[in-house]
Amino acid sequence: MMSLRELDRAARALDAGLRGARVQRVSATGPRDLWLVLRDAGRQQHGVHLCVEPARARLLRGPAPKGESVGAPGFVDLLRARLKGQTLRRVELPWRDRLVALRFEQGPVLMLAVMGPRSNLLLLDESERVLGSLRPLGETHRGLRPGGVFAPPETSAPREGEDRFAECSDEAWWEAMRAHYDAAQGQEREDALQRRVARALRKARQALDKKRGLLEGDAKAGEQALELRRDGERLKGLLGTLEAGARQAEGVDYETGEPFTIALEDGETPRAAVQRLFAKARKAEKRALRAGAGLAELAGRDTSLAELETRFAACE
Numbered sequence: 001m002m003s004l005r006e007l008d009r010a011a012r013a014l015d016a017g018l019r020g021a022r023v024q025r026v027s028a029t030g031p032r033d034l035w036l037v038l039r040d041a042g043r044q045q046h047g048v049h050l051c052v053e054p055a056r057a058r059l060l061r062g063p064a065p066k067g068e069s070v071g072a073p074g075f076v077d078l079l080r081a082r083l084k085g086q087t088l089r090r091v092e093l094p095w096r097d098r099l100v101a102l103r104f105e106q107g108p109v110l111m112l113a114v115m116g117p118r119s120n121l122l123l124l125d126e127s128e129r130v131l132g133s134l135r136p137l138g139e140t141h142r143g144l145r146p147g148g149v150f151a152p153p154e155t156s157a158p159r160e161g162e163d164r165f166a167e168c169s170d171e172a173w174w175e176a177m178r179a180h181y182d183a184a185q186g187q188e189r190e191d192a193l194q195r196r197v198a199r200a201l202r203k204a205r206q207a208l209d210k211k212r213g214l215l216e217g218d219a220k221a222g223e224q225a226l227e228l229r230r231d232g233e234r235l236k237g238l239l240g241t242l243e244a245g246a247r248q249a250e251g252v253d254y255e256t257g258e259p260f261t262i263a264l265e266d267g268e269t270p271r272a273a274v275q276r277l278f279a280k281a282r283k284a285e286k287r288a289l290r291a292g293a294g295l296a297e298l299a300g301r302d303t304s305l306a307e308l309e310t311r312f313a314a315c316e
Contacts, residue, residue, distance in 0.1 A: 003161025
């Protein structure tokens, strides 16, 4: 964010260089970045960049952007209707605060508030009533509403701060400031991309681990299938000995010599119970087979994800 000293220098330089220039075009290069393109008496074009991104709020002069606007369509349309063809009358800091007023010949005022998280750009009429704003007023000026008269916030006087490129002439100063903020914006985009990739990798790892847990649970169905099939065989061997309406079947396993008990469901015949046990065994076997194939496929995905995680960690 520009300091008060830097804003004061920018306003004075714009006032000296562009007073009397006419607004030719208004465009946006992002949801919080707006450009005025002005033409001076010598028919030269000049771009004025007004940014309200909290960490990078600024007022700079630079080459006029090309192409269509992206972002803030409603506010851009309002500025086009009110400012196009207007002559810039004065650029000033009316309250010795980080508020820059661009005043135009027929009354409109474009007010740039460079105030960190409360940075905003407002269009005022000749009575300084708010016609519109780039960001919602509730986010930046809580006591102000559309149609209300703009007034500076009641805060203590801000520190002037430093001019980071005080030794530069005006033209070199603009270039140095643009380079500084271009680098900051590039780093911010890189940081945002890094967070997005980290979040995507984290979600992918969580999803993979969850899927593995589910498949490992299904893989254990193979053990369940063996028990179900064994109970089915045991019960099948007792079909001739069970009485009608029996609630359970008891016997001795001929392989291990151990006694066993198999519960029957209410109203279920022994033969139906055998069929039920074998059906459940087949179903469990299919689950186990699918889980085995899924775990094999998952191992390949795990390897690829681990490689991406390693490469990303190296980038960090």
